[in-house]
Amino acid sequence: MRSLAERVYVWAILLSGVAFAASRIGLLGDAGWLHWLFLAAALGAVAVLAVEANGLKFGDNRLRRYALGWIIAAAVALVLWAFGQKQVQEALPFLTAQRRIWGALEPFGLYLAGLFLTFMASLLVIGTLDPIADRPRPIERTLIRRLPAKVAAVPMVMVALGIFVGATLWTVYHSFTSSKLLPKSDFVGFDQYERLWATNRWIISIENLAIYGVCSLTFSLIIGFCLAALLDQKIRFENTFRTIFLYPFALSFIVTGLVWQWLLTPEFGIQKIVRDLGWTNFTFDPLFNADIVIYGILIAGLWQGTGLIMVIMLAGLRGIDQEIWKASRVDGIPMWKTYLFVVIPMMRPVFITALVLIASGIVRVYDLVVAQTSGGPGLASEVPAKYVYDYMFGGQNLGQGFAASTMMLLTVLVVLIPWAYLEFGGRKRV
Amino acid sequence: MSSISIRELKLNFGSVEVLKQLDLEIEDGEFLVLLGPSGCGKSTLLNCIAGLLDATDGQIFIKGRNVTWEEPKDRGIGMVFQSYALYPQMSVKGNLSFGLRNQRMARDEIEQRVSRAAEMLQIEALLDRKPAALSGGQRQRVAIGRALVRDADVFLFDEPLSNLDAKLRSELRVEIKRLHARLANTMVYVTHDQIEALTLADRIAVMRHGIIQQLADPHTIYDRPANRFVAGFIGSPSMNFLDGNLVRNGSAAAFDLAGQRISVDGYRANGGDLNGGGTAVLGVRPEHVTIQAQSRPDQTIEATVDIEEPMGADSLQWLRVGDQQLSVRKRADVQHEPGSTVHLDFDLAKASLFDANSEQRL
Ligand SMILES: Nc1ncnc2c1ncn2[C@@H]1O[C@H](COP(=O)(O)OP(=O)(O)O)[C@@H](O)[C@H]1O
Ligand SMILES: [Mg+2]
Numbered sequence: 001m002r003s004l005a006e007r008v009y010v011w012a013i014l015l016s017g018v019a020f021a022a023s024r025i026g027l028l029g030d031a032g033w034l035h036w037l038f039l040a041a042a043l044g045a046v047a048v049l050a051v052e053a054n055g056l057k058f059g060d061n062r063l064r065r066y067a068l069g070w071i072i073a074a075a076v077a078l079v080l081w082a083f084g085q086k087q088v089q090e091a092l093p094f095l096t097a098q099r100r101i102w103g104a105l106e107p108f109g110l111y112l113a114g115l116f117l118t119f120m121a122s123l124l125v126i127g128t129l130d131p132i133a134d135r136p137r138p139i140e141r142t143l144i145r146r147l148p149a150k151v152a153a154v155p156m157v158m159v160a161l162g163i164f165v166g167a168t169l170w171t172v173y174h175s176f177t178s179s180k181l182l183p184k185s186d187f188v189g190f191d192q193y194e195r196l197w198a199t200n201r202w203i204i205s206i207e208n209l210a211i212y213g214v215c216s217l218t219f220s221l222i223i224g225f226c227l228a229a230l231l232d233q234k235i236r237f238e239n240t241f242r243t244i245f246l247y248p249f250a251l252s253f254i255v256t257g258l259v260w261q262w263l264l265t266p267e268f269g270i271q272k273i274v275r276d277l278g279w280t281n282f283t284f285d286p287l288f289n290a291d292i293v294i295y296g297i298l299i300a301g302l303w304q305g306t307g308l309i310m311v312i313m314l315a316g317l318r319g320i321d322q323e324i325w326k327a328s329r330v331d332g333i334p335m336w337k338t339y340l341f342v343v344i345p346m347m348r349p350v351f352i353t354a355l356v357l358i359a360s361g362i363v364r365v366y367d368l369v370v371a372q373t374s375g376g377p378g379l380a381s382e383v384p385a386k387y388v389y390d391y392m393f394g395g396q397n398l399g400q401g402f403a404a405s406t407m408m409l410l411t412v413l414v415v416l417i418p419w420a421y422l423e424f425g426g427r428k429r430v
Numbered sequence: 431m432s433s434i435s436i437r438e439l440k441l442n443f444g445s446v447e448v449l450k451q452l453d454l455e456i457e458d459g460e461f462l463v464l465l466g467p468s469g470c471g472k473s474t475l476l477n478c479i480a481g482l483l484d485a486t487d488g489q490i491f492i493k494g495r496n497v498t499w500e501e502p503k504d505r506g507i508g509m510v511f512q513s514y515a516l517y518p519q520m521s522v523k524g525n526l527s528f529g530l531r532n533q534r535m536a537r538d539e540i541e542q543r544v545s546r547a548a549e550m551l552q553i554e555a556l557l558d559r560k561p562a563a564l565s566g567g568q569r570q571r572v573a574i575g576r577a578l579v580r581d582a583d584v585f586l587f588d589e590p591l592s593n594l595d596a597k598l599r600s601e602l603r604v605e606i607k608r609l610h611a612r613l614a615n616t617m618v619y620v621t622h623d624q625i626e627a628l629t630l631a632d633r634i635a636v637m638r639h640g641i642i643q644q645l646a647d648p649h650t651i652y653d654r655p656a657n658r659f660v661a662g663f664i665g666s667p668s669m670n671f672l673d674g675n676l677v678r679n680g681s682a683a684a685f686d687l688a689g690q691r692i693s694v695d696g697y698r699a700n701g702g703d704l705n706g707g708g709t710a711v712l713g714v715r716p717e718h719v720t721i722q723a724q725s726r727p728d729q730t731i732e733a734t735v736d737i738e739e740p741m742g743a744d745s746l747q748w749l750r751v752g753d754q755q756l757s758v759r760k761r762a763d764v765q766h767e768p769g770s771t772v773h774l775d776f777d778l779a780k781a782s783l784f785d786a787n788s789e790q791r792l
Binding site: 321323324326327328329330331332333334337341342345346 | 477480481482501502503504507508509511512513514515516517518519520528529532533573576577580
């Protein structure tokens with residue numbers, strides 16, 4: 001009887017979590033109360049156990065401290081829920097500024113509070129059933145181990161679930177609907193995706209992203225590393241150089257874009273300067289040439305971003321034991337070979353950090369394009385992020401925007417998953 | 431012919447003078463240890479010999495060749511570092527052969543050298559492992575191997591054992607000594623550990639503030655330290671220093687310690703004037719004092735028994751003479767009542783007298 005009730009308990013908890021996630025996305029429609037049903041089933045299982053234990057004992061229950069911990073966790077969740085309530089927000093005006101966030105967290109608060117109270121009840125039962133158990137059973141172990149850390153993590157987990165996971169799933173779900181100005185829940189299959197891949201503008205965006213991505217990755221890493229290696233030669237004025245190279249990073253993409261739009265305009269910028277110097281046939285107008293406009297954007301992106309990569313690489317180089325350099329000098333290894341075969345392999349974690357930073361910058365490149373070309377000439381410099389933005393907020397076609405952002409997410413996953421598999425999965429088997 | 435010859439070497443880091451006018455001749459096949467406290471410039475001197483630092487002034491000769499301006503790889507040296515400095519992404523074999531492959535040496539020759547070094551250091555079984563999969567002692571063996579395959583005339587060690595635990599340290603110490611006996615090439619070894627210095631060295635150069643205080647064989651350094659710094663730095667438990675005066679006692683000189691006198695007849699002077707009088711410091715190691723029950727005029731000194739520190743085979747007895755303290759090494763089974771008075775007999779032949787001002791040996 002006991003093991004059956006425990007099994008029901010675990011399954012009911014899991015199913016209530018699934019039901020809750022589904023109802024958040026809007027999958028369940030009217031059955032949005034299903035997770036409460038499962039939670040009630042879990043409580044029922046706890047009640048069965050309580051009958052078996054002849055009631056709950058509080059006084060000398062060995063798990064009462066942990067039960068208290070879960071009550072605190074439930075209280076934290078309830079407070080976050082309360083922040084989303086209209087009356088509370090009216091009473092506490094400082095909450096109104098982040099009204100949207102509190103609104104997004106509200107349903108999570110209520111559900112988690114219920115869940116934690118269920119945990120509390122189950123702990124009290126277990127504590128009564130096994131007053132002096134020398135080895136904790138699985139449920140107990142899950143619920144008591146590092147409890148303070150779990151309680152402290154409640155708000156963070158709610159934000160992560162509510163805003164990141166929740167919003168992502170919501171977006172993916174609605175990309176299969178015919179949402180226009182407002183989100184709708186009518187399922188239309190892959191219609192939005194078929195339309196997306198039939199759109200010329202999307203194809204150009206993807207091509208541009210590919211070119212920008214490959215070039216930006218390669219050149220950021222190479223230029224960043226070379227600058228860092230030069231700065232690492234114990235040169236004078238290192239701080240000055242570092243500041244100069246890092247300075248563009250302090251500018252917003254919009255400012256960067258405008259500066260480079262100006263520099264790349266034939267009538268004022270680089271072309272004019274070179275022509276004034278005597279080369280009257282010199283032409284350099286990437287922003288006005290549909291074939292190479294993306295490289296004009298690339299230049300601005302590199303100018304803005306390599307400084308940060310350089311600083312990260314410099315920190316990595318400084319972390320290399322000086323005796324390694326001495327050893328390779330005694331061995332007579334030329335400096336470039338030491339960099340290539342010894343130092344760069346040692347800097348693998350630094351390269352991965354840099355890679356992630358650059359890659360995330362690539363996928364969301366948007367402001368630079370808006371500031372420099374607004375996607376022109378024609379559609380020649382469109383990028384996916386701009387496509388998403390324009391359809392969601394300009395074109396009043398949420399379905400297309402969602403489909404496009406889901407494609408972007410998919411691209412990131414296609415890159416990320418094999419890498420994560422190699423990085424984390426592969427090592428255990430060696 | 432000396433193997434390494436350093437003439438008037440100076441080295442500054444910016445405005446800080448680390449080495450000042452340093453002269454040093456190292457014989458062919460000699461094991462020379464540079465010993466001194468942290469920050470005295472030992473590593474700096476070694477790096478100058480290796481060519482990893484450019485001398486501010488002065489010259490360095492290796493095997494009679496002026497190498498002052500040559501790159502490390504052309505100096506005919508191999509070097510071993512405290513942090514091992516192995517190339518972490520390469521296997522042990524890769525570490526040993528990387529330098530040789532880079533010189534475009536013939537493959538069989540590389541194979542031969544690597545296997546010879548691996549055999550000497552007993553790391554044949556580890557050749558395919560990465561450094562991360564080795565223990566500290568094994569890593570340092572590989573690092574020594576990397577110096578070995580270079581077939582260098584001179585080996586330079588910069589505190590190679592400092593990162594190891596005590597047991598491995600003594601094992602590897604013996605191994606390095608054996609290696610020197612087998613290869614018989616010149617080795618310069620930096621350490622701040624006097625035990626390493628005393629056990630390994632043919633000669634020890636004791637350094638302080640970038641100056642060589644004394645350069646001599648371990649016996650001389652131990653028994654006849656050139657100054658108070660060397661005397662205090664070498665030896666464990668360390669030497670006792672007693673402040674007193676040199677006085678005339680009839681026709682002979684004597685050391686006056688708070689009113690008690692002992693004759694310094696047996697003292698082997700360094701040419702210093704013992705009859706001149708004045709303040710002096712008597713330096714005597716704990717093992718060169720014996721505790722007597724009976725007093726003898728002009729030979730023994732009265733002392734009060736203090737605490738005892740057992741050290742296993744023997745123990746260290748602390749005593750007070752006036753307001754000065756000293757320690758005496760004695761057998762563990764002889765007990766003295768704390769507070770009682772005993773008589774100390776100093777072995778003046780093994781003691782040192784230092785001028786109180788210059789701190790030089792008299
Ligand atoms: N690169 C450097 N720049 C400035 N001062 C240094 C440098 N390397 C060493 N020093 C200084 O030189 C002195 C001697 O250092 P070192 O030779 O490493 O001492 P050790 O005897 O402990 O090996 C120290 O006081 C140290 O602070
Ligand atoms: Mg050092």
